[in-house]
Each structure stands twice: as C-alpha cells, then as structure tokens.
Amino acid sequence: MSSDPWGRVDETGTVYVRTADGEKVVGSWQAGTPEEALAYFERKYEGLVVEIGLLERRVKTTDLSAKDAQAAVDHLRQQVDEHHAVGDLAALAVRLDALVAAVDKRREERKVQRAKQHDESRQAKEALVAEAEELAQSEQWRAAGERLRALVDTWKGLPRLDRKSDDELWHRFSHARSAFSKRRKAHFASLDAQREEARKAKEKLVAEAESLSGSTDWGVTAARYRELMAEWKAAGRAQREAEDELWNRFRGAQDVFFAARSGVFAERDAEQSENLKLKEELAVEAEKLLPVTDLKAARAAFRSINERWEAVGHVPRDARPRVEGRMHTVERAIQESEENEWRRTNPEARARAAGLTGQLQAAVDKLRGQIDAARATGNNARADKLAKELEGRQALLDQALKGLEEFGG
Known part of the structure; x- marks a missing residue:
C-alpha cells in the first residue's frame, strides 16, 4: 500500500483521495x-489546476461571455466532483466558486453596460431625430441636404434599440427627411417655373429689340433700348442655355442699331476718340488695383472708377471690346476675391470642417487608447490590427486639419 497527503492505494490497487467528507x-x-x-492521478489533478488557472485568466483578461464561462466552470466542477484525481479537490472547488462569483459579477456588469449603451443609443438617435426635424424646415438646400445625408450615416453606425422604440424614432427621422425632400423639390420646381416665365418674357424683349435694330429714329429708339434693358434685368434669369442664347440675340440687335447710328454720326468720331483716351486712362487706373490686397478699398475704388467710366460716353466701336475687356478683367478679379473671401469666412463650411476634424481627432485618440490597452494585455494581434486602422484615420485627420487651415485656423 502506498499513500501521500491527499491519497493512497490499497492492496487491491484501489486509489483513494482524501476529502473533508472522508476518502473517496x-x-x-x-x-x-x-x-x-x-503519480497518474496526481497528474490528472495538476491538469485540473492548469485548466482552472487558464479559465481564471480568460475570465479576468478577455471578453469571454458569461454563458461560455459558466459552461466551462460547470465542466470543470463535474470533473472535480467525480473525484478522478488525487490532490486538494476542496481548494479547486473554492476556486471554482470564486470563478462563479466573478462570472456573475461580469454578467451583471454587462447587463448594466448594455442598459447604458441602450440609453446612450436612444439619446443619440433622439438627438439625430431632433436635428433632422429642424433641418426639415431649412431653406439652405445644399447644406441641409448634405447634413441630412451625414445624419443617416451616423444613424447606421448606432446600435439598434428595441424594435418598437427604434421603429418609432426611425419613422420620425425618415418623415423629416421626406418633408425636406418634398420642400426642396417644390422649391426647385417653382424656380424652374420662374425661369420659364423669364425665358418667355425675354423672348418677347428679344423680338422687339430685333424689330428695332433697323430703326433710324435714333433718339426714341435708343431710349426704348434702355427701357428694354431695364425690363431685361427685371425679368430675372432664364435657364442658363436659353439665357446665353437670348442675351446674344438681344445684345446683337442693339449692336446693329448703335452701329448704324455711329455710322450716321461720324462727326462724333473725334469726341469718341477723346472718350477712348479717357477710358484707357481709367482702365490703367483700374489695373493698378491688381492684385487685390485690400478688398474693401479695391471695391470702393473700382466703383468710383466705374462711375467716371459710365459718365465718359461712347468710344469707337472697334476699340470698345479691347478697352472694356481691360475693365472687365479688373472687375472679375475683384469678384473672384469677393467669392474667395466669402468661401474663406463661410461659417457653415468652417463649422463642418471643424466638426469633422473634432470627430476624426476623437476617433484617433480612442484608437490610440485601444492600442495601448491591447498592448498592455499582450493582445498584440488586436493592437496591430488597430494600428493599421489608426493609420487610415490619422491620414484623414491630417487632411481635415489641412482643410481647416484654409479657413484661417
């Protein structure tokens, strides 16, 4: 017969383990x-010790589910209860009891966490719905449309709620988007109708301008052309293609009339030559405003030059495109500066850029924290995977920061 502190073998070869309830x-x-x-049954005990140790580490350091953890505990407890090993089985039972407590605690923590995530998701979706309903009343068609599309992407990234709550919120969200879409379509349909009305009105103006182009009643016809120009401006814009074609015909009819009048008034050539000199001087003065460094001052100075320009009168027909082209070049440069200034100071565009930058920065910070946590627990595979994701997010952040700098910081 042989024995050790936890077991013995009798003369028949039967192996016993000592427990608090006696030998088993x-x-x-x-x-x-x-x-x-x-030795054989002691090795089986050591195997149980190893398995329990591994399970303890998994429960402590991984996201093992409570259900799987409990199943593993039950499996090990069955082996301990069946007494097929020699060793301190009571100590193993104590460790298994501790594991059960840890699993129960994790189950409760996850239940609390799920409830918290549910509340956070509800609050986030309610905020999206509120913003969508506000945007549904907006007339900033482009900006509001882009924001609503961004809200849809945000919604898709949030966890689902219970079916009833999720469906109710989605219904409100979808209704707000539909309401905005209907209003936008109605707006542009109205705009199209207005442009069609403008086209019809301008076609009539063109027809009259062309009928007057052969008139020799210089004073009356010139006055009527000025009236037609005022009516043209008041009619609003037609569709782009129609607008350009009608304008060319309208301007062409005027050119025919005024060219004929210029031929009749040849004696005014000397006066027009003097006008040309004056306008060339004004063009030189205007060109000195470029490049635009002080937009407000340049705008005021050009307005003054243009007023004097308008007061000068006609110049020879063949010189007009050249000298007017110089003024138009300056005017376009000032307009481009105005547009650039507006884009640079556009608060909506800046706010979107700042918001995107903030979201990307938060995502980068979160990933870095997750990488550090993964490294700390020895989960290098997850850390490497997150590091690759971080590279992409960091590149997007760098690009967003560069875009934000264009708005002045």
Whole structure:
C-alpha cells in the first residue's frame, strides 16, 4: 500500500483521495506500482489546476461571455466532483466558486453596460431625430441636404434599440427627411417655373429689340433700348442655355442699331476718340488695383472708377471690346476675391470642417487608447490590427486639419 497527503492505494490497487467528507474512490490501478498509480492521478489533478488557472485568466483578461464561462466552470466542477484525481479537490472547488462569483459579477456588469449603451443609443438617435426635424424646415438646400445625408450615416453606425422604440424614432427621422425632400423639390420646381416665365418674357424683349435694330429714329429708339434693358434685368434669369442664347440675340440687335447710328454720326468720331483716351486712362487706373490686397478699398475704388467710366460716353466701336475687356478683367478679379473671401469666412463650411476634424481627432485618440490597452494585455494581434486602422484615420485627420487651415485656423 502506498499513500501521500491527499491519497493512497490499497492492496487491491484501489486509489483513494482524501476529502473533508472522508476518502473517496478515485479509480483502480493494476498496471504498475502504487507510486505510479498515485503519480497518474496526481497528474490528472495538476491538469485540473492548469485548466482552472487558464479559465481564471480568460475570465479576468478577455471578453469571454458569461454563458461560455459558466459552461466551462460547470465542466470543470463535474470533473472535480467525480473525484478522478488525487490532490486538494476542496481548494479547486473554492476556486471554482470564486470563478462563479466573478462570472456573475461580469454578467451583471454587462447587463448594466448594455442598459447604458441602450440609453446612450436612444439619446443619440433622439438627438439625430431632433436635428433632422429642424433641418426639415431649412431653406439652405445644399447644406441641409448634405447634413441630412451625414445624419443617416451616423444613424447606421448606432446600435439598434428595441424594435418598437427604434421603429418609432426611425419613422420620425425618415418623415423629416421626406418633408425636406418634398420642400426642396417644390422649391426647385417653382424656380424652374420662374425661369420659364423669364425665358418667355425675354423672348418677347428679344423680338422687339430685333424689330428695332433697323430703326433710324435714333433718339426714341435708343431710349426704348434702355427701357428694354431695364425690363431685361427685371425679368430675372432664364435657364442658363436659353439665357446665353437670348442675351446674344438681344445684345446683337442693339449692336446693329448703335452701329448704324455711329455710322450716321461720324462727326462724333473725334469726341469718341477723346472718350477712348479717357477710358484707357481709367482702365490703367483700374489695373493698378491688381492684385487685390485690400478688398474693401479695391471695391470702393473700382466703383468710383466705374462711375467716371459710365459718365465718359461712347468710344469707337472697334476699340470698345479691347478697352472694356481691360475693365472687365479688373472687375472679375475683384469678384473672384469677393467669392474667395466669402468661401474663406463661410461659417457653415468652417463649422463642418471643424466638426469633422473634432470627430476624426476623437476617433484617433480612442484608437490610440485601444492600442495601448491591447498592448498592455499582450493582445498584440488586436493592437496591430488597430494600428493599421489608426493609420487610415490619422491620414484623414491630417487632411481635415489641412482643410481647416484654409479657413484661417
């Protein structure tokens, strides 16, 4: 017979383990010495120790689900309860009890966490719905449309709620988007109708301008052309293609009339030559405003020059495109500066750029924290995967920061 502090083998080869409730039969050993029998069942005990240790680490350091953890505990407890090993089985039972407590605690923590995530998701979706309903009344068609599309992407990234709550919020969200879409379509339909009305009105103006182009009643016809120009401006814009074609015909009819009048008034050539000199001087003065460094001052100066320009009168027909082109070049440069200034100071565009930058920065910071946490727990595979994701997010952040700098910081 052989024994150790936790077990013994009797003369029949039966192996026993000592417990608080007395000796329990472990098994029978007929193949070798009693020492070999005890060593075999002691190894089985050590195997249980290793398995429990591994499970303890998994529960502590991984996201093992409570259900899987409990199943693993039950499996190990069955092996301990069946007494097929020699060792301190009571100590193993204590460790398994501690594991059950840890699993229960994790289950409760996850229940609380799920409830918190549910509340956060509800609050986030309610905020999206409120913003969408506000945007539904906006007349900033482009900006509001882009924002609503961004809200849809945000919604898709949020966890689902219970079906009833999720469906109710989605219905409100979808209704707001539909309402905005209907209003936008109605607006542009109205705009199209207005442009069609403008086209019809301008076609009439063109027809009259062309009918007057052969008139020799210089004073009356010139006055009527001025009236037609005022009516043209008041009619609003037609569709772009029609606008350009009608304008060319309208301006062409005027050119025919005024060219004929210029031919009749040849004696005014000297006066027009003097006008040309004056306008060339004004063009030189205007060109000195370029490049535009002080937009407000340049705008005021050009307005003054243009007023004097308008007061000068006609210039020879063949010189007009050249000298007017110089003024138009300056005017376009000032307009481009105005447009650039507006784009640079546009608060909506800046706010979008700042918002995007903030979201990307938060995402980068979060990823870095996740990488550090993964490294700390030895989960290098997850850390490497997150690092690759961080590279992409960092590149987007750098690009967004560069765009934000264009708005002045």
